[in-house]
Amino acid sequence: FAELHAAVAGLPVASSRVLPGLVLRRDFAAYCPAGGDLRAVLVTEPLRPALSGPGVEFVVDSEGQYRASLRWISRRTEALMKHLQSNNVKLLLSSVKQEEIVICYAKLYGVSVVECLSSEEIALICEITGASPYTPFGGNIDREITEAAVATFCQPLLLGSKRCVHVGFTSVCAFQPHCLILCAPVDGVNEQHAAALQGAFTMLQQLFKTVDQ
DSSP: GGGGGEOOOOOOGOOEEEEEEEEEEEEBOOOOOOOSSSSEEEEOSSSSSSSSSSOOOOOSSHHHHHHHHHHHHHHHHHHHHHHHHHTTTEEEEEEOOOOOHHHHHHHHTOEEEEEEOHHHHOOOOOOOOHOOOOTTTSTTSSSOOOOEEEEEEEEEEEEEEEEEEEEOOSSSOOOOOEEEEEESHHHHHHHHHHHHHHHHHHHHHHHTTTOOO
């Protein structure tokens, strides 16, 4: 329920509504409008490549080596974004904050980015779409991306003064996600309404649960 409702204070209760898809309560780090179905990938690690692995010390002996290392990182990051573009990926959903170089190349290659998704949101998207997180540096960076989900739309949404992301996914299960937008003049009323609705949904779950005879 926490991932399937959003509270907006300062609006009348009558403004409450149900929206198809998910409302992610954060703004785009990069937004590149695109029409039709969009391929989306989920990532749980930074996409700026590291110069060394865990427990490995990377030593730079000169400023020239340091600059060469930065150029290698830049080329590697650009190659990854170009690879996403060539696989028709238009949306990147990340559980971690990506570095500015990733955002710059994402904009250059037409990939929208949403950062800092919670583990619960990532798990819910995986459950809805059947996709798994993409790990670009675990093997061949140029392999075909098979972990992609399909988004039917992805657009900005303004809830009160907060900018959010509204995204719909093609579901691989019977569950078709909708998000409840709860509006009220003050936060306290929203909290009461949310608690009452969550209780009602729990009661309905119990009512329609299969009873073993």
